[in-house]
Amino acid sequence: MTGPAWTEDALVAGVLAGDRRALARTISLVEDRAPEAESIVRRVYPSTGRAASVGVTGPPGVGKSSLVSALVRHVRGLERTVGVVSVDPSSPFTRGALLGDRIRLSDHFLDPGVYIRSMGTRGHLGGLAEATLQALLLVDASGKDVVFLETVGTGQSEVEVIGIADVVLLVLMPGSGDAVQALKAGIMEIPDVIVVNKMDHPSAQTKLQEVRSIVALDPDRKRRPRILLTDALRGEGVPELWEALVTRRAELEERGELAERRQRNLSGEVETLAVARLRERVREAMVGDAAVGAAVERVTRRELDPLTAVSLVVDSVTGTG
Amino acid sequence: MTGPAWTEDALVAGVLAGDRRALARTISLVEDRAPEAESIVRRVYPSTGRAASVGVTGPPGVGKSSLVSALVRHVRGLERTVGVVSVDPSSPFTRGALLGDRIRLSDHFLDPGVYIRSMGTRGHLGGLAEATLQALLLVDASGKDVVFLETVGTGQSEVEVIGIADVVLLVLMPGSGDAVQALKAGIMEIPDVIVVNKMDHPSAQTKLQEVRSIVALDPDRKRRPRILLTDALRGEGVPELWEALVTRRAELEERGELAERRQRNLSGEVETLAVARLRERVREAMVGDAAVGAAVERVTRRELDPLTAVSLVVDSVTGTG
Numbered sequence: 090m091t092g093p094a095w096t097e098d099a100l101v102a103g104v105l106a107g108d109r110r111a112l113a114r115t116i117s118l119v120e121d122r123a124p125e126a127e128s129i130v131r132r133v134y135p136s137t138g139r140a141a142s143v144g145v146t147g148p149p150g151v152g153k154s155s156l157v158s159a160l161v162r163h164v165r166g167l168e169r170t171v172g173v174v175s176v177d178p179s180s181p182f183t184r185g186a187l188l189g190d191r192i193r194l195s196d197h198f199l200d201p202g203v204y205i206r207s208m209g210t211r212g213h214l215g216g217l218a219e220a221t222l223q224a225l226l227l228v229d230a231s232g233k234d235v236v237f238l239e240t241v242g243t244g245q246s247e248v249e250v251i252g253i254a255d256v257v258l259l260v261l262m263p264g265s266g267d268a269v270q271a272l273k274a275g276i277m278e279i280p281d282v283i284v285v286n287k288m289d290h291p292s293a294q295t296k297l298q299e300v301r302s303i304v305a306l307d308p309d310r311k312r313r314p315r316i317l318l319t320d321a322l323r324g325e326g327v328p329e330l331w332e333a334l335v336t337r338r339a340e341l342e343e344r345g346e347l348a349e350r351r352q353r354n355l356s357g358e359v360e361t362l363a364v365a366r367l368r369e370r371v372r373e374a375m376v377g378d379a380a381v382g383a384a385v386e387r388v389t390r391r392e393l394d395p396l397t398a399v400s401l402v403v404d405s406v407t408g409t410g
Numbered sequence: 411m412t413g414p415a416w417t418e419d420a421l422v423a424g425v426l427a428g429d430r431r432a433l434a435r436t437i438s439l440v441e442d443r444a445p446e447a448e449s450i451v452r453r454v455y456p457s458t459g460r461a462a463s464v465g466v467t468g469p470p471g472v473g474k475s476s477l478v479s480a481l482v483r484h485v486r487g488l489e490r491t492v493g494v495v496s497v498d499p500s501s502p503f504t505r506g507a508l509l510g511d512r513i514r515l516s517d518h519f520l521d522p523g524v525y526i527r528s529m530g531t532r533g534h535l536g537g538l539a540e541a542t543l544q545a546l547l548l549v550d551a552s553g554k555d556v557v558f559l560e561t562v563g564t565g566q567s568e569v570e571v572i573g574i575a576d577v578v579l580l581v582l583m584p585g586s587g588d589a590v591q592a593l594k595a596g597i598m599e600i601p602d603v604i605v606v607n608k609m610d611h612p613s614a615q616t617k618l619q620e621v622r623s624i625v626a627l628d629p630d631r632k633r634r635p636r637i638l639l640t641d642a643l644r645g646e647g648v649p650e651l652w653e654a655l656v657t658r659r660a661e662l663e664e665r666g667e668l669a670e671r672r673q674r675n676l677s678g679e680v681e682t683l684a685v686a687r688l689r690e691r692v693r694e695a696m697v698g699d700a701a702v703g704a705a706v707e708r709v710t711r712r713e714l715d716p717l718t719a720v721s722l723v724v725d726s727v728t729g730t731g
Contacts, residue, residue: 127717130715130717131715131717131718134712134714134715134716135712135713137712138712148587148588148591148592149588149591149592149594149595149597150588150591150594150595151588151591219717219720222716223717226715226716241595241597262587264585264587264588264591265587265588266469266583266585266586266587266588267469267470267471267472267585267586267587267588267589268588270469270470270471270472270585271469271470273470273471274470274471274562276470276562351710352710355706355709355710355716356696356706356709356710358716359696359706359709359716359719359720359723360689360692360693360696360723362716362717362720363692363720363723363724363727364685364688364689364692366720366724367685367688367689367692367724367727367728368681368685368688370728371681371684371685371688372681375677375680375681385676385677385680388676388677388680389672389673389676389677391455391456391458391459392456393455394451394452394455394547395455395543395547395676395679395680395683396448396451396452396540396544396683397452398680399540399680399683399684399687402680402681402684403684403687403688406684406688406728407688407691407727407728407729408728408729408730409729
C-alpha cells in the first residue's frame with residue numbers, strides 16, 4: 090500500500106521530520122485501515138503531546154471553519170505552526186465550500202507551516218473516531234505547535250473525539266437558541282471558551298448576555314468560560330479569542346489540571362475506541378452469526394423478546410455463547 | 411424484591427390486565443435491574459406491538475412536554491388510552507416542573523386511562539436505553555392504545571431509544587436556529603412530522619417557511635414531513651397535529667412500510683442495547699482488569715500508544731486476551 094517510495098520506516102521518519110507528504114500519506118493509510126498505519130502511529134506516539142490542541146465545536150452553520158481559518162492566520166502571524174483536523178460533515182474543510190471560503194483555505198494550503206486535513210465520513214462513526222484520533226496524533230508528532238480539531242456538535246458527545254483536546258471552544262451565533270437552551274438545561278457540557286460569532290447581527294449582544302447569565306450560575310468561578318464576540322470573516326475579535334484560549338490553557342497548566350485532563354481524555358478515548366470496535370463486532374455478529382441472525386428475526390416476529398436477543402449478541406461477541 | 415403482594419406471576423397478569431400499580435412496580439424493578447424484571451418483559455412481549463407509538467424529540471425548552479400533555483388530553487377526548495414514557499432530563503415529566511405544568515400533569519395522573527412514567531437518569535445512558543425500551547414494552551403490553559416516548563434530541567441519536575417509535579415528531583420553536591441548520595446540513599434525520607411550537611411568537615411564520623423550504627429539497631415527496639404550527643399551552647393546532655401523526659402512520663401502514671420500519675427499529679434496538687452492555691464491560695475491564703488498567707496508565711505516560719491499549723481492552727472483553 091505504501092508504494093516503492095514510502096517504506097514504513099520512511100513514513101515514520103517523514104512524519105517525525107514534519108514532511109507534509111509523509112503525513113498526508115500516513116493519514117490516508119489510516120483512513121484505508123491499512124495495517125502499517127497502526128504500526129506507524131505506535132512508533133511516533135512517544136513524540137506526541139507537545140502540540141497545544143484546541144477542540145472547536147458548535148452547531149452547523151455558525152461559522153466554525155471560518156473561525157478556525159481566521160485563527161490559523163492569526164497563529165501563523167505569531168510564527169507558530171498549525172495543524173487542522175476537521176470531522177464536521179457540514180464543514181467546508183470537509184465538504185467543499187463556497188468560493189470565498191475556498192480562497193481563504195487555499196491561502197493556508199500554500200503555507201508550509203500549515204497542515205489541513207478533513208476526515209472523510211465514508212466509514213461509520215466508530216471507524217471515524219479511531220481514524221481522527223490517529224490523524225491528530227500524527228499531526229502532533231509532526232511537530233505542529235497548535236492543532237485545531239473541528240467537529241460539529243449540537244449537544245452531547247456525538248463525535249466523541251472532541252474530548253481529546255486540551256481546551257474546547259464552543260462556537261455559537263445569534264440564532265443559536267437551541268444550543269443556549271442545551272447549556273441552560275445542563276445537557277451540553279460547559280466548554281473552556283464560548284464565542285458568539287457573526288457579532289454584527291442585531292441580536293448578537295442579546296445572545297452574549299444570555300450566555301453570560303447561564304454561565305454565571307456556575308458557583309465554581311475557575312470553571313466559568315470566557316465569552317467573546319467575533320466576526321470570523323473579517324477577523325474581528327480573533328486575537329482576543331486566541332488570547333482567551335491560550336490563557337485558559339495556561340491556567341489549567343498552572344493548577345496542574347492540564348496533565349490530569351490529558352490523562353482523563355486519553356483514558357476516555359481508549360474507552361470510546363474500544364466500544365466503537367465492539368460495535369463493529371456486534372454488527373458482524375448480527376449479520377454473520379446464523380444463530381444471532383435467527384434470534385433477531387424472531388424478535389421482529391414478536392416470538393423472542395429483544396433482551397434475550399441482546400444477550401445472545403453479547404455472548405456471541407464475548408465468546409461466551 | 412417484589413414483596414409478598416406481588417409475585418412475578420401477579421405482576422405479569424397485572425401488567426397484561428392494564429393494572430397501573432403492577433405496571434409501576436414492574437418498571438421500578440426494571441430501573442433497579444432486578445432479575446425478575448427481564449423475565450416479566452420476556453413473558454409479556456408477545457402481547458406488545460398493538461400500541462401506536464409516537465416518538466417526540468427536539469431541543470430542550472421548545473415545549474415538548476406541554477405538547478405531549480396537550481396531545482394526551484386530545485387523545486383522551488377521542489376515548490383512547492395513553493401511555494407516556496419520558497427520558498428527557500430537561501423535561502418537567504422527568505425533572506419536576508413549574509406550577510402550571512404540574513397542574514397540567516396531575517390532571518392526567520388522576521385519569522385511569524393515562525399512564526405517565528419518567529425514566530430516571532441515575533444510571534448511565536446505556537442502562538437508561540435498556541430500561542426505557544423495557545418500560546415502553548411494558549406500557550404497550552398493558553394495552554394502551556397510544557404511547558408517547560419523549561426524549562431530548564439536538565441532532566444525532568444521543569438517546570437512541572427514539573428509533574423504536576412508529577412515527578417521530580420533531581418539536582421546534584421560533585428560536586430553534588441550530589436544529590434547523592442541522593436539518594439543512596443533513597446531520598439531523600428528517601422526522602415524520604415537524605411542529606413549530608409557540609406559534610404566537612413574531613418569527614414563528616418565518617421559522618415555518620424556513621423549515622418548509624429545507625424539507626422541500628427532498629425529491630421523495632412521500633418522505634417529506636408535514637409541518638405545522640402549534641401552541642401547546644393553549645392547545646392550538648393540537649387536533650391538526652394528532653391528525654397529521656395518525657395520517658402519516660396510516661400511510662406507512664398502507665404502503666407496508668410500518669412493518670418494515672418496526673423490524674428495522676427492533677433490530678436497531680438489539681444492536682444499541684448490545685453495544686450498551688459491552689460499554690459496561692469495557693468500563694469494568696478498565697477498572698477491574700489489572701493488565702488493562704496498567705496499559706491505560708502507560709498510555710497516559712505516552713509509553714504505550716492508545717490503539718494497543720484499545721486492543722487489550724477489546725481482547726479482555728471478548729475473552730481473547
